[in-house]
Amino acid sequence: MKRPLLSRDSIGAVLIVAVLALITAIPAAAQWGGSLRLCLRSEPKTFRPLEVEDEASETVRYLTGGVLIRINRYMQELEPNLAVSWKVSDGGAKITFRLRRDVRFSDGSPFSAADVAYTIKQVNNPALHSPLADAFRGSGGEVKAEILTPDTVAVSFAKPMSGVERLFDDLAIVSSASPSGDKAVLGPFVLREYKPGLYVHLDRNPNYWKTGPGGRRLPYLDAIRLDIQKNREIELLRFRRGEVQLINKLDPEYFERLSAEDRLGAQNAGPSFESEQIWFNQVAAAPLADHKKAWFRSKNFRNAISHAIRREDLVKIAFQSLATPAAGPVSPANIFWYNRALKPRAFDPASAQRLLAQDGFHKQQNGLVDSSGHPVEFTIVTNAGNKTRARMAALIQQDLAQIGIEVRVVTLDFPSLIERITRTYQYDACLLGLVNVDLDPNGQRNVWLSSSGNHQWNPSQKSPETPWEAEIDRLMQAQGSTTDPAKRKVYFDRLQQIVWDQEPFLYLVYKNALSAIAPNVRNAKAAVLYPHAYWNADEIQMTPQVARASR
Secondary structure (H helix, E strand, O other): OOOOOOOHHHHHHHHHHHHHHHHHHOOOOOOOOOEEEEEEOOOOOOOOHHHOOOHHHHHHHHHHOOOOEEEEOOOOEEEEOOEEEEEEEHHHOEEEEEEOOOOEOOOOOEOOHHHHHHHHHHHOOOOOOOOOHHHHOOOOOOOEEEEEEOOEEEEEOOOOOOOHHHHHHOOOOOOOOOOOHHHOOOOOEEEEEEEOOOEEEEEEOOOOOOEOHHHOEOOOOOEEEEEEOOOHHHHHHHHHHOOOOEEOOOOHHHHHHHHHHOOOOEEEEEEEEEEEEEEEOOOOOOOOOHHHHHHHOOHHHHHHHHHOOOHHHHHHHHOOOOEEEOOOOOOOOOOOOOOOOOOOOOOOHHHHHHHHHHOOOEEEOOEEEOOOOOEOEEEEEEEOOOHHHHHHHHHHHHHHHOOOOEEEEEEEOHHHHHHHHHHHOOOOEEEEEEOOOOOOHHHHHHHHOOOOOOOOOOOOOOOOOOHHHHHHHHHHHHHHOOOOHHHHHHHHHHHHHHHHHHOOEEEEEEEEEEEEEOOOEEOOOOOOOOOOOOOOHHHOEEOOOOOOOOO
16 A cells, blocks of 8 residues: 655645634734725615614614614623713613713714714704604603713603613714714714615724724725715626725625635534515505405405415525524524514414415405405515525515415515605515614614504504504513513513514515625625624724635
8 A cells, every 4th residue: 555645736725724823812903094895785865863773774883873772792791992881770660871072073063962962962853853752751851961961861761661771882983063964973883875786984083083003093994985886796797806805795606606615715603693584565545456455454354364384495405494484573693682482473274274265365266266256366575686585576476376476576675665665655565674783672663663653564553553563562661661571571572473464574584694894905704794794894904805716
């Protein structure tokens, strides 16, 4: 038998490994400068931080906005930011902040308690229609801010609010006096240029309060460029070429493809807090036929549709097994608040047909009809450019055809989709994802309160239109008004049970948090909480571009 020979190539490899080991043993010097590039998948709807309700605008707000308290997305703990400390009192009805001194906005204007008070007033201004208002008004009354000293401010609620400090992670403080208005920011980056259809360019904020080694002001990066790229295939191609360095949310198909060639670049943080769901339009004033409105408002109809969908197939086929079937609004990744008694709705066509029969639906030669003979057909709208959702919609279409329901799928650009589901209500059903940015249920107030604009199936109700929505309102207020975690858990478990029974949302899957990070990006750590890959953007560094091995 021949003895194995050590080739010259192998000797070279050993030497390289030894050198790398020595290099990694030496602490890396901080890398200052450079421009990070990633993609937005739609146009930002606004750059006004208190009016953000879409993901692209939220990305800009997260990177530019300064907040009093930040939830560390990796450790899932609260961290001081513009506030160096805070104290909750009056059973949760009051929180007092001590602010950092000598902080300035990006335009040089000083930051003080007056800016916090002004921001609170603006959020609660009914004319502004801020999506944050529902969370802050959760105590059922006016929220007031009192300036105690230039660097101390107290925020008072009408009633105790559980987890009140977590509300401030989303609240970007705006200036009360700057001539630049809300263009003056306190976050690590500042908006320099926006070219619709092309990019959003952010420069480092020279007045950012946080410092790095030697007391030098962060961020490390000189700039972040957010290219507007709706095509995810092109986004992945550009990542492979090194033209973009981060993909915050990677589709399962692309994750599998990338992980086969770049195991370190493809990041799977595990089950996320993000769900995919369908909901039916239950808006009374929607321009829909009356018989469709009756279908969509029927619990039996919604439960039947849910029973007819094979969630396991969605996971395996649409998500390459990088997801789990969903039961309700809380992901199992949220260990404390997840209601373990709930199970994903079972695929059961017989139960679906039985529920439909109870409402007078019956099959004819050409398919299912209602009690008045109307053929049962509806359209699902979703956003264009998302292959995973397109596959989900096609699978759902096939499943519902088996019980005689014709489903059409229409894809729209994101602004047009938002217009339909939030303003004109010209849609039957919508397939979309919702992003939870907090562990605490109070972060979902803007979805569950019937008065909220994000109560998607029937938003902005003057009073609850159904008894079960009134009960959800009561439970949401009850869990938010006690600081006892055990009591809150009981209330919120009951809320999740009602949502499972009524299915205003048909929860389909919980997605894994998949992202991509280039080898020349340092300090980026994938997290399950949104934003997954750039949550610590002020600490991200760029090293010289590393050539990628070709296959």
